[in-house]
Amino acid sequence: MRLYMGLVHFPVYNKAYQRIASAVTTLDLHDLARLARTYGVKRLFIVTPLEAQKKLAQRVLTHWQKGYGAHYNPDRKAALSLACVVDSLDRATADVQQREGVDPVVVGTDAAAQGERPLSFGRARHMIRENTPVMLVFGTAWGLHIDFINSMDHVLPPITGIDGYNHLSVRTAAAIILDRLVGDLSWAAQ
Amino acid sequence: MRLYMGLVHFPVYNKAYQRIASAVTTLDLHDLARLARTYGVKRLFIVTPLEAQKKLAQRVLTHWQKGYGAHYNPDRKAALSLACVVDSLDRATADVQQREGVDPVVVGTDAAAQGERPLSFGRARHMIRENTPVMLVFGTAWGLHIDFINSMDHVLPPITGIDGYNHLSVRTAAAIILDRLVGDLSWAAQ
Numbered sequence: 001m002r003l004y005m006g007l008v009h010f011p012v013y014n015k016a017y018q019r020i021a022s023a024v025t026t027l028d029l030h031d032l033a034r035l036a037r038t039y040g041v042k043r044l045f046i047v048t049p050l051e052a053q054k055k056l057a058q059r060v061l062t063h064w065q066k067g068y069g070a071h072y073n074p075d076r077k078a079a080l081s082l083a084c085v086v087d088s089l090d091r092a093t094a095d096v097q098q099r100e101g102v103d104p105v106v107v108g109t110d111a112a113a114q115g116e117r118p119l120s121f122g123r124a125r126h127m128i129r130e131n132t133p134v135m136l137v138f139g140t141a142w143g144l145h146i147d148f149i150n151s152m153d154h155v156l157p158p159i160t161g162i163d164g165y166n167h168l169s170v171r172t173a174a175a176i177i178l179d180r181l182v183g184d185l186s187w188a189a190q
Numbered sequence: 191m192r193l194y195m196g197l198v199h200f201p202v203y204n205k206a207y208q209r210i211a212s213a214v215t216t217l218d219l220h221d222l223a224r225l226a227r228t229y230g231v232k233r234l235f236i237v238t239p240l241e242a243q244k245k246l247a248q249r250v251l252t253h254w255q256k257g258y259g260a261h262y263n264p265d266r267k268a269a270l271s272l273a274c275v276v277d278s279l280d281r282a283t284a285d286v287q288q289r290e291g292v293d294p295v296v297v298g299t300d301a302a303a304q305g306e307r308p309l310s311f312g313r314a315r316h317m318i319r320e321n322t323p324v325m326l327v328f329g330t331a332w333g334l335h336i337d338f339i340n341s342m343d344h345v346l347p348p349i350t351g352i353d354g355y356n357h358l359s360v361r362t363a364a365a366i367i368l369d370r371l372v373g374d375l376s377w378a379a380q
Binding site for chain 1: 191205217220221224225227228229230263265266268269310311312313347349350351352353355356357358359361362363364365366369370372373374375377378379380
């Protein structure tokens with residue numbers, strides 16, 4: 001499995017649907033890194049172009065990768081060791097290209113827009129199991145900018161519940177998406 | 191569907207596996223309420239016996255249910271309106287009994303222990319779809335105390351990823367469990 005994840009802080013929407021760079025939520029780093037470790041994701045890229053936000057994110061990562069946190073909680077170290085901070089998604093995909101020798105298929109996620117090139121969860125699951133390098137991209141704040149989504153290879157359908165309300169946090173949406181794409185489905189037969 | 195959720199802060203384990211009452215994490219309230227709203231959960235009970243923690247949780251809920259937050263973000267209001275604060279899980283199940291006219295089946299969740307009465311995700315899903323009142327119980331900190339789990343009707347299997355690492359946050363674990371129990375499974379056929 002050659003699965004990668006990006007947590008993107010620019011370009012995303014704010015509440016007024018303006019294009020912004022969002023602030024890093026440190027808990028997102030923990031929750032997504034723990035998900036990455038659980039589901040065999042090879043690397044989690046924290047994407048922000050803002051210097052102060054890069055420093056904040058790197059400080060959190062260093063604490064758990066090498067600082068006091070690494071001794072205090074080795075399970076957390078194992079998770080956060082998968083994370084790194086980059087300026088842009090292009091930097092992240094270039095890193096994957098270097099590791100895998102081939103560009104990853106970039107797959108966006110969104111609570112609403114299907115974008116121009118939708119990809120079903122089933123097909124994405126199949127792609128990952130076939131060992132295609134895949135970069136799953138999650139947006140913070142009010143979600144990834146639509147132009148940015150349309151620059152990606154594909155976009156997954158929104159997670160819908162029972163009646164169309166779909167205002168999940170990026171943490172919980174990422175959890176559901178990873179379980180659908182990578183999780184053991186044998187539970188459904190039991 | 192007559193599904194309820196409890197987020198329990200006592201009795202849970204701390205890192206040293208001592209029985210404690212944990213502090214309320216306000217982000218848990220948001221993430222679990224948004225999950226509850228998405229997946230049609232009728233009520234989310236925030237369970238803590240500590241007066242100061244009850245006040246903190248209630249203050250957060252009131253802000254989003256009736257205060258400035260209710261106007262600022264009606265989607266968040268819709269989610270957090272499903273939440274309430276109670277002293278104990280017994281209080282929560284008594285509330286459900288009063289609403290539904292029958293005691294809920296209490297189903298614990300745990301990252302490790304299967305407890306004395308395991309219940310598969312498939313069987314739990316079936317139970318919920320048959321309209322049996324079910325109370326899903328999530329633990330904070332290092333998880334629900336085993337004696338407490340064994341006092342429940344059932345316990346779900348842990349969420350395992352690819353190699354046994356299962357140190358998810360309660361937020362992301364709850365997301366995966368709700369999607370497995372209630373989510374539309376038609377994606378798997380696409």
